[in-house]
Each structure stands twice: as structure tokens, then as C-alpha cells.
Amino acid sequence: MNPDPHNPEFFPIIKSGSRDGARRLEDKISFRWVLEHQSQAVHNHGQSVHRLAQRGGLSWLELWGVVSGQCPFELMRKGYTDATCMPKVKQQMEWWKAQRLVTAAVGDGAEIIGGGFRKSPTCRD
16 A cells, blocks of 8 residues: 555545444555545545545445445435445446556557557557
8 A cells, every 4th residue: 555645545445334333444446536536525525535535435335426426325215235336336446447548558559449449550569
């Protein structure tokens, strides 16, 4: 984990619903990805992504609310749980990572072709 508290590498995911109320770390994901949803984090929780991370992070349901632009209380009313939100969060983050790879490849001279990409003939291997 990156030791710089002002530029962390990972955002903590907490286990919700523990009996003693303790916020236990369950997982961690890309801080940079969560940071792209800063305005929704502030809207939902009244705190910046940095502050939320300092305070222990969010549950899967809370994070799904942030990255999908929805209120966590509304998600709960619709029957969402941490278990149903975890795969949604992970799928969205994997899509984000793939987009970053494509963007990096295009920046290195690749062409996007039919939803995929290949190196341009002028690129050297």
C-alpha cells in the first residue's frame, strides 16, 4: 500500500453489519477509480473520497451508490445488499481498468477496430 496518506493507492472496503459496530476491512480497490466519483461521494456522504478513506472506507453497497450515482438508502429499499453490490462494483472497476489499457494502447500508436484494438503497422515491437 502506498504510504502517502494524501495520495493513497487503494480505497478500503469495509464489512458492514458487524455485531460490535467495528469497521472491519474486507477488501480494497483502486483509489483513483473511486476518486473519479468524488462529487457523488460528497453528495451521498458529505465527505470527500480522501476523508472517507481516512475514516475506514465504505461498504460495497455504499460504494455502489457512489459509482452508480444512487442513494444508498434507496438501494437498500430496492433490496440491494453488500453481496449483490460487490460484483457490480468489481465489474465496473474492471471495465474502467480495461478502458485505461485501451487508452494507453491508443496513445502508444494502436488503432481501435470493431470494439477491440491492434497495434498500428508503424509501431515497433
